[in-house]
Amino acid sequence: MTTIAPRIDAVFDLDALIGDEEREWQLRARRFAQERILPVIEDDFEAGHFRREFVRELGELGFLGMHLTGYGCAGAGAVAYGLVCLELEAADSGWRTFVSVQGSLAMSAIHKYGSEEQKRQWLPGMAAGELIGCFALTEPHGGSDPAGMTTVARRDGDGWVIDGAKRWIGLASEADVAVVWAKIDETGAGGGGGVPGGAVRGFLIPTATPGFTATPIDGKLSMRASVQCDVALDRVRVGDEALLPGASGLSGPFSCLNEARYGIVWGAMGAARSCLEAALARATSREVFGKPIGANQLIQAKLADMFVEVEKGILLALHLGRLKERGALTPAQISVGKLNSVREALTIAHEARSILAGDGITNAWPVMRHAANLESVRTYEGTDEIHQLILGRELTGLSAF
Ligand code: TGC
Numbered sequence: 287m288t289t290i291a292p293r294i295d296a297v298f299d300l301d302a303l304i305g306d307e308e309r310e311w312q313l314r315a316r317r318f319a320q321e322r323i324l325p326v327i328e329d330d331f332e333a334g335h336f337r338r339e340f341v342r343e344l345g346e347l348g349f350l351g352m353h354l355t356g357y358g359c360a361g362a363g364a365v366a367y368g369l370v371c372l373e374l375e376a377a378d379s380g381w382r383t384f385v386s387v388q389g390s391l392a393m394s395a396i397h398k399y400g401s402e403e404q405k406r407q408w409l410p411g412m413a414a415g416e417l418i419g420c421f422a423l424t425e426p427h428g429g430s431d432p433a434g435m436t437t438v439a440r441r442d443g444d445g446w447v448i449d450g451a452k453r454w455i456g457l458a459s460e461a462d463v464a465v466v467w468a469k470i471d472e473t474g475a476g477g478g479g480g481v482p483g484g485a486v487r488g489f490l491i492p493t494a495t496p497g498f499t500a501t502p503i504d505g506k507l508s509m510r511a512s513v514q515c516d517v518a519l520d521r522v523r524v525g526d527e528a529l530l531p532g533a534s535g536l537s538g539p540f541s542c543l544n545e546a547r548y549g550i551v552w553g554a555m556g557a558a559r560s561c562l563e564a565a566l567a568r569a570t571s572r573e574v575f576g577k578p579i580g581a582n583q584l585i586q587a588k589l590a591d592m593f594v595e596v597e598k599g600i601l602l603a604l605h606l607g608r609l610k611e612r613g614a615l616t617p618a619q620i621s622v623g624k625l626n627s628v629r630e631a632l633t634i635a636h637e638a639r640s641i642l643a644g645d646g647i648t649n650a651w652p653v654m655r656h657a658a659n660l661e662s663v664r665t666y667e668g669t670d671e672i673h674q675l676i677l678g679r680e681l682t683g684l685s686a687f
Contacts, residue, residue, distance in 0.1 A: 298597045303604055304365060311366040314347055315373035323377035328649045330511040331378070337511070338460060340381070345415020349374075349385055351393035353545075357409035359393070364610035368552035368603055375553035376560045378652075379659035380512030382553040387456040388412060390545035392419025395465045395488060398541065399532035404490060408463055420461040420493075420500075422452040422517050423539050429454065429665075430672050431687075432467070432486070433536060437519060439489060440471035446529070448489060448497075448522040454666065458500035458515035464491045465530070466519065467539050488530035488538055497522035508658040544620055547667045551606055551623035554663055555599040557656040558631035561638035562592045564651045568642050579641070588637050595630040602626060618680040625673040628664045635660060 301309065322340060330337055344350055348360040349370050355361040367389075375382035393412050396404055396419075411417035425435050437450025448468050458464060469484035491498055500515040530538070569580030569589060579585050606623050609615040635657035639646040646653055664670060679685050 300597070300600055300604070304369070308363065308366045308369055311352075311362060312369035312373055315349065315370040316376075318343070318347060319373050319377035319381075323374070323381055327378045327511060327652075328655070331380075331655055332510070332649065334506070334510045336380075336457075336460065336513045341384070341418060342415040344381075344385060345413060349389070350415055351389040351397070351409065351413045353389070354393060354397045354409070354413075357397070357405050358413035359397075359409065360413075363607075364548070364615075365604060365607035368549065368607045371549040371553040372556035372559070372600070372603075374556065376556035378511055378655070379553065379557055379663055380509050382549065382556070383456055383509065383512050383663075386546045386549045386553075387421060388419055390549050391421035391542050392461075392463070392465050394542045394545045395421065395530065395533070395538070396490065399488060399530040399538060400490070401527075401531050403527070404530070408490065411462075417462040418457055418460050420455050420458040420464050420515075421539075421542065422455045422458065422464050422466045423543075424452060424454050424666075426451055426453040426516070430669060432539060435467065435469055435486065437466070437468040438471045438484070439468040439487065442523065445523055445525045446489065448491070448519050448524065450519045452517040452519070453515075454503070455500070455515045455517050457513055458493070458517050459502050459513055461493050461500070464493055464498065464500075464517070465489070465542075466491050466517075468519075485534050486536050486538065488533045489524060489528045490530065491519075491522060491524055491528060495522055495524065508662040510658075540617070543667055544615075544617055547620045547624045548606065548610060548615070550663060550667055551620065551627045552600075552603045554627035554631040554660065555596060555603060557660055557663075558592075558596050558599065558627075558634040561631075561635045561653050561656055562589070562596055564653050565589060565592065565638035565641040568645070568651075572643075585641060588641060592634045592637055595634060599627050599630055618676060621668070621673040621676040621680075624668060625670055625677070628660060629670060632657065632660045632664060 352360040352362045353364060353367040371382050374385060396408050412419050423432055439446045439448045466489045467486055470487055472484050497520040499518045503514050569585050570578050572579050602623055606615055606619055635653055638653045642651050642653060675686050
């Protein structure tokens with residue numbers, strides 16, 4: 287089995303803090319990342335290509351919804367799931383994002399809030415990678431304030447008619463089913479406007495339903511090996527069986543965001559580790575003024591600072607994972623992790639780029655790709671600013687939203 291960055295692994299011995307089963311999950315993900323993703327990722331990123339054939343393989347490896355129990359899901363622990371996120375994102379944020387959207391958002395929503403029939407209908411196929419799900423919450427006016435959503439569902443006979451628009455929806459054009467969050471039109475009038483006071487509910491909409499259209503967003507300079515879409519909902523008619531019975535109010539989608547944000551805490555540290563490895567490789571192989579650049583104090587100081595933040599970030603992720611396994615992880619704690627991991631990973635990517643000098647801007651090294659991807663990760667699932675404000679509210683008791 288390939289070992290990544292022996293020097294990085296050896297100094298801190300994080301392996302001492304994880305169990306054998308967790309290590310097996312990690313190595314399985316590392317192998318997939320190295321043998322399947324890394325050989326093609328630069329081409330896929332350049333071409334803007336989502337490699338759909340990997341989805342089944344990820345299912346066969348047990349990664350999809352791996353932290354859920356029953357319905358074909360692996361029932362693994364939170365730390366095992368985090369380690370898988372770390373290894374996938376060490377290859378590319380797009381593939382960790384896929385696993386997050388499928389497992390932490392779409393499958394979690396069905397697992398937490400679905401009826402027994404809905405769970406049986408969707409979860410086994412999604413766990414196996416035979417079916418893809420997406421999670422449609424964010425709207426074109428912005429993602430930070432889901433309470434302001436304007437997508438509405440109104441009662442129509444014995445079913446529902448849904449109108450609205452969503453944006454930045456991962457994998458929507460590839461998906462078989464969409465978890466769509468909409469406000470219930472309490473007036474009964476319909477017509478598409480926002481409905482003050484209407485409860486937010488979730489609907490499971492097969493993407494082949496008439497009126498559902500997903501269009502990939504072009505021109506992205508980030509997450510190019512992944513797909514994010516505009517979604518139009520134009521008089522989409524579904525029956526009562528589409529309604530998620532267990533979710534009413536924003537706590538429904540927010541509790542799914544908790545799951546995805548948790549995966550990012552780990553994943554971003556994978557991208558950071560990859561950047562540190564690239565910088566280390568370059569620092570020990572490139573000679574300037576007659577010696578490796580890594581023999582210079584300025585370079586060593588940068589490497590040391592990068593290493594400190596990677597190790598601190600992974601230790602924080604591990605702490606949050608152990609809390610999650612005890613059922614004690616709070617949204618504010620997740621905000622600490624999401625804010626820290628992505629912010630530090632971006633700083634590390636920028637420092638690594640400077641050590642790589644001119645070559646650092648080419649795709650001979652993964653660093654610019656990670657930096658570009660991390661700009662998306664910084665923005666989705668709550669921006670830096672949203673997480674600062676969540677923590678500000680936690681500390682002061684005062685809401686600045
Ligand atoms: P607030 O009054 O705080 O809360 C409303 C209700 O929600 C509950 N709640 C939570 N429940 C579980 N987990 C959390 N993290 C929760 N946060 C809030 C809360 O208890 C309350 O419940 P109840 O029963 O009392 O009604 O709501 P607010 O509107 O003041 O919230 C403010 C804020 C900023 C924290 C929230 O709006 C927020 O987190 N905004 C950021 C949303 C975000 O992350 N959006 C990006 C989503 S990414 C995406 O859609 C793309 S998916 C990825 C992909 O497809 O690629």
